[in-house]
Amino acid sequence: MLALPVVLTLAATAWAIPASASARTVAAPVVTRAALAPSLVAGRGARVDFLEQEAENARTNGVVIGPDRTPYTLPAEASGRRAVKLTPGQYVEFTLPAAANAINVRYSIPDAPGGGGITAPLDVTVNGKSSKTMTLTSQYAWLYNQYPFTNDPNADLLHPDWWITECSCVPAATTPTPTITKPFRPMHFYDEQRFLLGRTYKAGDRVRLTAPARGDAAWTVIDLLDSQLVAPPHVRLIAANVLAFGADPTGRRESSDAFDRAIAFAKRARLKVYIPPGTYQVNRHIIVDNVTIEGAGSWYTIIKGKEVALPEPAPDLSVHTGVGFYGRYVQDGGSGNVHLSGFAIEGDVRERIDTDQVNGVGGALSDSTVDGLYIRHTKVGMWFDGPMTNTRITNNVIVDQIADALNFHTGVTDSVVSDNFIRNTGDDGLAMWSEATANAGNTFDHNTVQTPTLANGIAIYGGTDNTVSNNLVADPIREGSGIHAGSRFGAEAFAGKLAITDNTVVRAGTYELNWNIGLGAIWLYALDKSIEADIQVTGDHYLDSTYNAIMLVSEWGVKDLYSISGVKFADIRVDGTGTSVVSARVAGGASFENVDARNVGAVGINNCGSFHFTPAGSEFGVTDLGGNDGGGVTGPWFAPWMLPNTITCDDRPPVVPPPPPSRW
Structure with a gap:
């Protein structure tokens, strides 16, 4: 960049x-x-x-x-x-x-x-x-160290040819090779x-x-x-009780086969599967299709597994397996009418291996529900590989993940993720990734995402007619921020409308390790292609942003190829930025209406465009639709002299920490 x-x-x-x-x-x-x-x-x-x-x-x-x-x-x-x-x-x-x-x-x-x-x-x-x-x-x-990280605090660089921000160098091209402080990062x-x-x-x-x-x-x-105040255990008397099929609630013996037998019987008898209180050892995937599985509650029914090395890589390139409830993959017909509720899934994942399928819930699940689970220590809490449709993910707690909490990957449609609580992920908290086939008509609503240690609280990678609404995102750490819309990772183009509505993002606007600049609490990124869809950001609150509240950006190497245009920001409140309200580092434009800001640490609009600094002004145009009020240490954030495309580019303005957020 x-x-x-x-x-x-x-x-x-x-x-x-x-x-x-x-x-x-x-x-x-x-x-x-x-x-x-x-x-x-x-x-x-x-x-x-x-x-x-x-x-x-x-x-x-x-x-x-x-x-x-x-x-x-x-x-x-x-x-x-x-x-x-x-x-x-x-x-x-x-x-x-x-x-x-x-x-x-x-x-x-x-x-x-x-x-x-x-x-x-x-x-x-x-x-x-x-x-x-x-x-x-x-x-x-x-x-520790560089992506995908290591458990060894004494390890040398995992990628000696990668850019190292701390020394402003590529170690493999540096003589002598710089010494890194161990443990590194x-x-x-x-x-x-x-x-x-x-x-x-x-x-x-x-x-x-x-x-x-x-x-x-x-x-x-x-x-x-x-x-x-945890309610008493839920009891289901008329059901295929896993104890009747040999499951061990003490966790001493492996119970995977017993779960399979209970599921097979329940499908024949048209019963639900019930898992009573206990800790059950399950060290592989439980394949689910056309079945309802209920626990006694996530505090009482715990499905706990070890990570198991496979004798040879699986067809999906996994080198480990572990506890998880998986629908069949699309190439195997997919799964439908699956309903999972009321239990905990606790894995044993301590390292990030991206090819491993060691997730809490996975596969393709159409016309299904996942409700009231507690998922901890898996790679990804829930990773869905579509195409699939009409799935409801509600009231789950997903914590302490090595990668994402939830990812809709490839062709997930008409599905809802709501009232889920997420904390301490190692990648995006909630993501829609439209790789190869667009995700469409999905909603992330009323979720809380806290402290993702890498990447974003909520990320949308391409797709059509999706919605992000009424969410609370807090404290992203690095190489991402609060809410993100990105044309990257081979995603299909944004199309139709992306509605980002009534969300609150606090203490975001993080430091981007590779670019050595601050991001926005919300940021849009054109890397693989231009972003030209109807993107409407309405009613959001951006509180106590470390750097910027809003950023629109492209990669330096493609800045003359791709742009971001037509984004509409309306009815936004910005309470505290370390630097600007808007940072534009791309060609294109956006409109602003009723965007109120206070405690702004630098110039309100940091407009670099695509860095050509032409006499005609920036390549990024700012449209004033009225009602944009407030400001900070440099005066009104939306000052008339900055419109429509005055160059106000400052790569790294001084950070002015704002006061804590307060009632508007």
Whole structure:
């Protein structure tokens, strides 16, 4: 993208505070959503049955780390970019805001010196008694180096011929080869653990998490606690109960064959399959078609598997298999009328191998539903390979993935993804990828996506007549941002209408590692072809953006081939940018109507066009449809002198951290 590489100087470090800063002492519970006051995101994001409390708002004798958005640091990957660091013997104590019998703790502990992770205890007491111990692990965290990453903190460069931003060089072409600091680019620090308390506690009771001196962890970082009142187990009496077919609820024996027998019987007898409470060991795919499978609830029915190396690569090039519920692939006829609900899928994936099918749910599922699952430690939570149609993905929790949470890949149509909660993915949270065949008529609505460590919260790669609405996206980390529409990865062209409506994106607008520039909280990217569809962005809120709120961009090598035109932005609120409201680095144009902004850190429109700087002005035109108000340190963000195509190009304007978002 850049004509001349420059050495990285990340202005976002202005958000850092000294590590020695004292933690706050707060008695009353502070309930947040994506570390924001709930009033700021009312009506947006997943409608969930738990309450979030950030550790930095709780009582503690530990140390608050952050806020800091510097890549490869613990605060940068924390919800709200802050957390609490405990040394052995220290605690953080939360006051329950409502009755609860279960908690979920998001945390980080150190890696083993040679990689592979450690385990450590965390003591849980309520009201100073009823002590229990959780077992934390870093075996599924801590990735290093260049894509697709490694578990080895001492590894040399995986790609010695790749551009390295930190030294502004291509190491293979550099004499002498630059020395990299090891571990190189550590990331994916956090994991989370659910825990049943054994009884119901009332609002006002105090849950204390203590890092005990007996553990092996030199430190424990607590990011947040989710508290929940979990309903009793769901029971289905008239069903094909997997126990009757030999499944082992203790997890000692493998239960895959028993699941297959239960499914076959249920289809013949026209019954549902029921999986009662227990932990079931399943180390391969369970193939599903024309069947309903119900668990007792995701807290009670746990399908847990090991990753298994295959003796030789499978036809799809997988070199491992693992736990997952898969429809048949399209070339095998696809699957339909599948309904999965009420259980957890816990994998054993610790490295990224893109050819591996080690996902929680996969294949092609038409006329199907996936509801109320909890998916953790798989590669992708749900990866669907179409063509397929009319699938509803609702009320699921997908956390701690090596890659995406959900991807509609190739020809998925008329399907809905709603009220899903996603946190800590290793790639896009939610994606539609129209490779070879367009995805069409799909909707991502009322989902929450937090802390993707790579890529975007929500990404749409080509397709026709798709919608992204009422979602909450927070804290993307690197090489992506909040919401993305991209002509890339061989996707079919955008066609028809792409509606991006009433979403809130907070603490996005990230640093792009390869280009050494800041992105937008929402960004459109023309790489493979021009973007010329009817793209309407309406009613979005972009809060506390690290760099820009909105970006339209093309790759430097194709900037004279492809453009982005006709995008319409209307009824947008921008509360805080480190740099600009709009950054244009492409030919084309966009219109703006009723876009209100405040706390803008640099010139409102950073218009570079396609970098020819012609006497006629930028190759990107800005159309004023009225009602564009507000601004920041340089005055009105939509000043008349910038229209329609004044060149205002500044590759890296100084970052001015805005104040926290507030009611408009």
